[in-house]
Structure formats: structure tokens, C-alpha cells
Amino acid sequence: MKKFLNDPVNFVNEMLEGIYRAHPEVTYVADDKRCMVAANRKPGKVGIATGGGSGHLPLFLGYVGDGMLDGVAVGGVFQSPSAEQMYQVTKAIDQGAGVLYIYGNYTGDIINFDMAAELADLDGIQVKQVVGNDDVASSVVGEEHKRRGVAGIFFVYKAAGAAAAEGASLDEVTRLADKARLRTRTMGVALSSCVVPEIGHATFSIGEDEMEIGMGIHGEPGISRKKLAPADAVVDEMMDRIFAEQDYKSGDEVAVLINGLGGTPLEELYILFRRVSLLLEERGVKTRHVWIGEFATSMEMAGASISILHLDAELDRLIGAAGNTPFFKHIPA
Amino acid sequence: MNTITASDLIRLFEAWKTLFAEEREFLISLDGKVGDSDLGITMSKSFAAAAEAVTAEGEAAGIAKLLRTAGATMARTAPSTMGTLTATGFLRASKALETADGIGTAEAAKFWTAFRDGVAERGKAKVGDKTLLDVLDPIARSLEEAAASGKSLGEALALATTAAEDALEATKSLVAQHGKAAAFQEKTVGLQDAGATVGVFIIRAMRDFAA
Numbered sequence: 239m240k241k242f243l244n245d246p247v248n249f250v251n252e253m254l255e256g257i258y259r260a261h262p263e264v265t266y267v268a269d270d271k272r273c274m275v276a277a278n279r280k281p282g283k284v285g286i287a288t289g290g291g292s293g294h295l296p297l298f299l300g301y302v303g304d305g306m307l308d309g310v311a312v313g314g315v316f317q318s319p320s321a322e323q324m325y326q327v328t329k330a331i332d333q334g335a336g337v338l339y340i341y342g343n344y345t346g347d348i349i350n351f352d353m354a355a356e357l358a359d360l361d362g363i364q365v366k367q368v369v370g371n372d373d374v375a376s377s378v379v380g381e382e383h384k385r386r387g388v389a390g391i392f393f394v395y396k397a398a399g400a401a402a403a404e405g406a407s408l409d410e411v412t413r414l415a416d417k418a419r420l421r422t423r424t425m426g427v428a429l430s431s432c433v434v435p436e437i438g439h440a441t442f443s444i445g446e447d448e449m450e451i452g453m454g455i456h457g458e459p460g461i462s463r464k465k466l467a468p469a470d471a472v473v474d475e476m477m478d479r480i481f482a483e484q485d486y487k488s489g490d491e492v493a494v495l496i497n498g499l500g501g502t503p504l505e506e507l508y509i510l511f512r513r514v515s516l517l518l519e520e521r522g523v524k525t526r527h528v529w530i531g532e533f534a535t536s537m538e539m540a541g542a543s544i545s546i547l548h549l550d551a552e553l554d555r556l557i558g559a560a561g562n563t564p565f566f567k568h569i570p571a
Numbered sequence: 572m573n574t575i576t577a578s579d580l581i582r583l584f585e586a587w588k589t590l591f592a593e594e595r596e597f598l599i600s601l602d603g604k605v606g607d608s609d610l611g612i613t614m615s616k617s618f619a620a621a622a623e624a625v626t627a628e629g630e631a632a633g634i635a636k637l638l639r640t641a642g643a644t645m646a647r648t649a650p651s652t653m654g655t656l657t658a659t660g661f662l663r664a665s666k667a668l669e670t671a672d673g674i675g676t677a678e679a680a681k682f683w684t685a686f687r688d689g690v691a692e693r694g695k696a697k698v699g700d701k702t703l704l705d706v707l708d709p710i711a712r713s714l715e716e717a718a719a720s721g722k723s724l725g726e727a728l729a730l731a732t733t734a735a736e737d738a739l740e741a742t743k744s745l746v747a748q749h750g751k752a753a754a755f756q757e758k759t760v761g762l763q764d765a766g767a768t769v770g771v772f773i774i775r776a777m778r779d780f781a782a
Contacts, residue, residue: 321655322647346652352693353646353655356662360639 239438241538246435250292250314257299261564264302267309268326272319274299275309275330284402284411285309285331286338288395289324290347291316293434294455297391297534298341300565306399307340307563315434315537316456318346324354328363336364336408340394340415342387343371366408368415370394372424372545374479375452375461388455389497389534390422390545393557400559418553423483425476426543428453429466430501432536451475455499455536469506473513476544481521484548488522493547493557496530501540504531510542527557533566572781573724574673578630580637581622583780588622590776591615602765605752610653610765617649617657634674638665652750653766656690656703663689676727680714683731683774687711694749701745701752701759703766709734710774728778735771742767 244252254271258264265277279285288298289311299310309327311319328337339355341347348369355365370387377384398415406414428450431440441457444450449472452460467475486492496511498504507530518525526549534543547553561568575583591598591614598611621641628640642661645654667685671678687707696702713734717727740763747759750766 320647325646349652349655349693353659356659357643357646360643360662 239433239435241433241435243435246438249435250312253292253295254299254312257564264299264564267330268323270323270326272312273309273323273326273330274302274312275327276302276304276307279308279331279333281333282335282405283308283333284335284338284406284408285328285333286340286395286398286402286411287311287324287327287331288340288391289313289319289327289351290341290344291318291456293432293537294534296532296565297389301392301395301399301563303561303563303566305403305559305561305563305568306395306566315436318344318350321350321353321357324351325357328354328358328365329361332358332363336366338398338402338408338411338415339365339367340391340398341367341369342391343369343383343385344387364408366412368394368398368412368419370419372419372422373452373454374423374425374483376454376458379483386454386458388424388426388545389495389543390424390547392495392497392529392533393422393493393545393547394418396559396561397553397556399561400556403559414552414556417550418547418556421484421548421550421553422545423480424543424545425451425479426453426455426460426499426541427451427472427476428457428460428499428536428539428541430538430540432457432500432539434537449541453541455534455539457536457539469509470513473510473517473544477514477517480544480546481517486521486523486548489524490522491524491526491549491554492518493527493549493553494518494525494529495533495545495547496528497533497543497545498531498535499539499541499543500532500535501538502542507531507542510544514544526554574675575724575781576630576673577632577634577637579780580634580674581625581630583777584618584622584625584641586776586780587773588618590772591618594772598765598768601763601768604762605747605755605759606750606765609651610769613649613651613654614657614769617645617654620644620648621661634671634678635665635669638662638668652694653703653769656694656766657769659689659693660686660707674724676714676722676724677718679724679727679731680711680718683707683711683714696749699745700748701742701764701767702747702749703764703770705742705745705764706735706738706767706770706774709738710770724781725778728774728781732771732774732778735774739763739767739771
């Protein structure tokens with residue numbers, strides 16, 4: 239393991255201290271650095287909270303800010319934050335209009351967010367939940383409720399965040415977040431393992447010349463492991479699965495997110511996007527929004543994921559709206 | 572006693588606290604066989620915190636508020652799965668006893684039915700999955716029957732405890748489906764479920780308290 243560390247035990251807290259020093263637009267509540275909230279909160283706005291384990295930056299806490307999220311609770315590397323931390327964030331961000339939780343489909347996160355919602359309910363705070371499950375590779379069609387949430391949750395944040403910024407009600411923000419969730423699909427591919435700092439060695443081993451299609455962002459097993467193919471062939475296989483899930487017609491519009499898992503250069507992500515763009519073009523599908531970079535990583539894992547959001551008019555407007563957070567800034571053209 | 576009053580309830584939490592402090596090592600070793608050994612720590616910590624919180628709150632708060640305080644305190648002190656499930660149980664029991672002045676047989680039935688339903692919903696388990704739910708379900712059913720047939724609280728809790736003990740024994744033949752134990756599958760056969768053991772401890776102490 240080659241990492242910039244002091245004591246691995248302090249990995250998360252020292253990372254957070256760096257973030258608070260760099261970004262005064264975020265702060266924390268309950269005297270707990272793992273309970274991050276936006277420094278400025280708008281009265282009457284629906285609050286949006288997320289949470290999950292550390293080790294995925296910019297997910298989760300990188301998206302707290304204007305037009306996106308209001309608060310986030312983070313846990314240790316790949317560990318859920320506690321119900322208490324989520325509850326503290328909920329209390330801090332509620333502006334009387336209720337709070338929407340958006341997080342990925344993982345057992346620990348679900349149980350703790352459910353508990354936090356129950357504690358908030360005792361305080362009279364209305365909470366709704368949308369649980370991201372965009373990872374096509376993690377379960378078959380018909381069993382979508384078993385799918386994991388990965389990088390595509392970015393689109394759910396974006397749609398919900400923009401709707402809340404426009405002043406939509408909790409029901410309306412929830413409806414739009416859920417619509418974005420249902421229309422987003424992600425496929426990932428891993429080329430190397432992540433290393434959890436406190437463990438100190440690779441989570442899994444993979445041959446120099448191998449790739450694993452469909453691997454999860456914590457190293458969960460994927461669909462198939464095989465010899466690394468040329469980039470275009472890898473994209474073709476991933477996009478085949480995404481296209482198979484939704485009925486794309488000529489003239490349809492999409493938003494595309496090409497996400498690096500932590501150890502893949504930006505150049506390679508553009509090589510992947512080149513092919514994605516060509517495949518969409520072949521089908522007559524128009525690419526309305528594109529983001530390429532690191533959005534949901536897995537420590538130093540080499541690899542990438544492709545997320546496609548099948549747009550409609552209202553999602554197009556929300557995805558294109560302004561956003562300003564420590565890790566994501568968007569100015570509408 | 573025929574009714575557990577608010578001041579009794581505070582003492583019952585003290586009894587649960589003492590019990591889980593005594594059983595801490597036993598639960599650690601039981602859980603250690605197919606889990607991560609933290610159950611004894613989780614339970615002793617969460618009941619100690621809950622007992623302290625309800626004592627601080629005082630009997631004037633009433634049954635529902637005391638149960639709510641206990642549940643909320645547990646949720647904060649022990650953010651592990653069993654801690655969260657137990658906390659949910661007490662929070663749901665609090666809602667079910669919103670207007671109750673005391674816990675007689677009918678209220679005990681409502682208490683445990685709500686407790687069971689909360690744990691089932693939160694844990695997403697079914698009866699037979701080798702979890703806490705396997706003892707909560709017979710407890711709730713037994714108390715509902717006892718309430719329908721007008722049994723005294725002492726008698727009702729004694730019957731419910733027996734039903735729970737039988738159900739705990741029966742978990743030995745089951746294969747774990749949830750939590751870290753699920754990874755051990757067939758190796759869990761022959762072992763009583765650690766979570767279900769906690770359920771038996773809770774009802775047993777309640778029985779002894781009301782005797």
C-alpha cells in the first residue's frame with residue numbers, strides 16, 4: 239500500500255478537517271465533523287440529505303451546496319454513518335418544509351436512514367426517501383430493488399436539488415428525484431482493486447491483463463471477469479446492457495456521466511466517452527448534458543462507470559440548472 | 572402486580588440494565604461464534620443508557636414518553652443492527668401505548684405486537700429466518716391470546732416467556748438468513764440465535780419484574 243496517511247485511524251477525520259479548511263461554504267453540526275451541512279440554508283426550502291461511507295469522494299459530501307444537497311452524514315471508509323448522525327443532519331437542515339433522503343441501496347445505510355427518519359418523525363419533521371439503485375450489473379431486470387446505488391445517484395441529487403431550489407414541495411421534489419432514479423442506469427468496470435486504509439492491502443486481486451465488468455464501488459463481485467479488451471469493445475458491452483434496459487428511440491435525449499473510479503486518468507475517460515457518444519449518435523439519441531471526471535470513486539480503484547439518464551422535458555431543465563458545491567459547479571449555458 | 576405503572580417502568584429499565592450487564596460476556600461469546608462479537612457490548616451499553624435516560628426523565632412523563640425516550644436513547648448510543656432494531660421496538664411500543672396510564676395484559680399485548688411489527692419492518696426479516704423476530708412473534712401472539720381470555724399480567728407474561736423460550740430452542744434448527752451470521756449458513760445450525768436470545772432475556776426480566 240502506498241498512500242498519503244498519518245495514522246490510518248484518522249483517515250476520515252483528517253480528510254474532513256482538510257475539507258472544512260478549504261471550503262467555508264460547508265460546516266458541521268452536533269459537534270461532529272461527520273455531520274456536514276451547507277453554511278447557508280434558505281428558509282422554507284425542502285432539505286435534501288444524503289449519507290454513506292467515506293472513500294468515494296466527491297460522493298457524498300462533495301455535493302453539499304447551492305442547487306444540490308443541504309446536508310450529509312458520512313461514516314468510516316465504506317461504513318454507514320449512524321442513525322444519530324443522520325438525525326442530527328436532518329434536524330439541522332429542516333426549514334419547516336420537510337427533508338428528502340437520497341442514498342444508495344445498501345443494508346447498513348437503509349437501516350440507519352430508516353431509524354433517523356423515525357427519530358425525525360418524533361420531532362414532527364416530515365421525511366421522505368429515495369434509494370438509488372442504478373447499478374445494472376448488480377441484479378437482473380425484475381429484481382431492480384436488489385440493485386446497488388452507484389455514480390448515477392449524481393443525477394438524482396441534481397434533479398432533486400434543482401427542484402428544491404426552485405421552491406418545489408417535498409412531494410414534488412420526491413416525485414422528481416424518483417423519476418430521475420427510475421430513468422438512470424449505470425454500468426461499471428474495474429481494472430484494479432481499492433485499498434481500505436485501516437486494512438492496508440487490496441480488497442481483491444485481479445490479474446494485470448484482466449478487467450471485471452459490473453464490479454461494485456466497494457469491490458463487490460461483478461458479472462464477469464475476463465481479459466481486458468480494447469476500450470471501444472468494453473464500452474460496447476457496457477452500453478449494450480444499458481440500452482437493453484430502456485426503450486431509446488431516435489430523437490430521445492440523455493445526460494451522460496463518465497465517472498472515474500479513482501485510479502483512471504481523465505484521458506482514458508474521454509476515450510470511453512468518445513465511443514459512448516458515437517453509439518448514442520448511431521441511435522439518433524441526442525446527448526444534452528455531459529460530465530466527465532470523478533463523481534463516485536472507490537479509493538484508488540482503476541476503472542470507470544457510465545451512467546445514462548433518459549431525459550424528459552422537466553428532467554432536462556433540472557439537470558441543466560445551476561449548481562455550486564465544493565466539488566461540482568455548473569453554470570447553465 | 573397487575574399493572575406496570577410509569578414508576579415501575581423506570582425500575583424495569585434498571586432491571587434490564589442489570590441483566591444485560593450480567594449477560595454481557597455470555598452474549599459476546601454467543602455472537603462471536605457466527606457474528607462479530609459486539610452484541611454483548613451493544614446491549615449492555617444501550618440498556619444502561621436507556622435506564623439512565625428514563626430515570627432522568629422521571630415518572631411524570633408517563634408510559635409512552637418514557638418508552639420513546641428509551642428508544643431514542645438506544646438508537647443514539649448503539650448504532651449497530653441489534654441496537655437499532657431494539658430501539659425501533661421501544662419507539663413503536665411507545666406509539667402503541669400513546670394514551671396508556673399503565674401496562675396491564677391488554678397493553679402488554681399492544682406493546683409486544685408493536686415491538687414485533689417494528690422489528691420486522693426495520694429488519695426486513697420473516698419469522699423462520701433465525702432472528703430476534705422468531706421469539707418476538709410468539710411473545711406477541713401469546714399475549715394477544717392472554718388479553719383476549721382475560722388473563723392476569725403475571726400469568727400472561729409467564730406464558731409469553733415460555734413461548735419465547737420454546738421458540739429460542741427452535742432457532743437452533745434454523746439456518747441464518749440475515750446479518751453477518753448469514754455468511755455462515757449451515758454452520759449456524761445447532762446454535763441458538765444471538766438476537767433471539769436477547770428477546771428472551773427482555774421478556775424474562777419483564778416476567779420476573781411483574782411476578
